[in-house]
Amino acid sequence: MPTLINSNLGPMSTLKWVQAISRVAGAVSGARQPDSLAAARDALIETLQDWDTRHDWRFEQVVADDIDITGATDTFDLPTNFKKPYVAYLVSSKTPLWYIERGNWHRAFPGDISRQPPRFYTLYNNNETGLGELYPPSSVADTLKVLYYRSLIYEDDGNALLDIPKRWEGYVLHGAKALLSLAKVAANKSDRYMQLYEAGIKRAKEDDRRLPDQFLSFQPPSQMSQPYWLNPNSTHESVMGI
Numbered sequence: 001m002p003t004l005i006n007s008n009l010g011p012m013s014t015l016k017w018v019q020a021i022s023r024v025a026g027a028v029s030g031a032r033q034p035d036s037l038a039a040a041r042d043a044l045i046e047t048l049q050d051w052d053t054r055h056d057w058r059f060e061q062v063v064a065d066d067i068d069i070t071g072a073t074d075t076f077d078l079p080t081n082f083k084k085p086y087v088a089y090l091v092s093s094k095t096p097l098w099y100i101e102r103g104n105w106h107r108a109f110p111g112d113i114s115r116q117p118p119r120f121y122t123l124y125n126n127n128e129t130g131l132g133e134l135y136p137p138s139s140v141a142d143t144l145k146v147l148y149y150r151s152l153i154y155e156d157d158g159n160a161l162l163d164i165p166k167r168w169e170g171y172v173l174h175g176a177k178a179l180l181s182l183a184k185v186a187a188n189k190s191d192r193y194m195q196l197y198e199a200g201i202k203r204a205k206e207d208d209r210r211l212p213d214q215f216l217s218f219q220p221p222s223q224m225s226q227p228y229w230l231n232p233n234s235t236h237e238s239v240m241g242i
Contacts, residue, residue, distance in 0.1 A: 171200025
């Protein structure tokens with residue numbers, strides 16, 4: 001994993017799995033015991049799964065490779081580490097695609113297979129892979145760009161690095177220690193670690209949502225609206241009647 005994934009979150013963890021497992025096992029004085037180390041690994045995996053489920057983290061945002069579509073394209077394959085989408089658009093025509101549930105499309109246009117430039121997309125599973133589907137079915141050749149959240153790496157080999165930002169390492173380890181302590185019938189210790197974990201994940205969410213130099217309204221500054229008269233917040237003199 002990279003040590004720096006973006007400037008907002010800072011460096012990624014430099015803590016190896018084998019080191020993290022040993023630290024977790026140390027919560028029950030089992031840092032050198034094979035059974036405790038195995039249980040600590042399971043606890044760490046479960047904690048990362050919970051961490052990934054609680055929130056769509058900004059460091060998970062990924063841009064997929066370009067997807068070529070043609071006038072015969074209905075579906076496209078999703079990346080193997082796909083979690084959730086957040087933007088899709090056609091590059092050449094500069095057309096944003098809006099997410100829609102498959103059921104809503106089929107209720108609105110039952111049986112419609114006419115081909116047009118796509119305006120919507122959806123996601124579904126088949127027997128082999130996750131797929132995206134374009135609505136209406138494409139009648140044009142273009143390049144599809146999909147921005148998405150990837151899944152965390154829940155489990156890796158001992159020399160791999162934890163798939164989290166470095167400054168959240170302690171929060172995740174507290175969660176794993178809580179699960180391990182509970183399994184070892186150390187209820188009081190488990191409760192305390194769980195309190196630290198819940199407080200940590202709350203602080204991590206606040207940290208993740210705090211972005212520098214961001215637009216604080218639905219409308220960006222007037223100079224970014226083209227044409228400017230379509231922006232009701234524009235300060236251009238012609239809009240203000242000057």
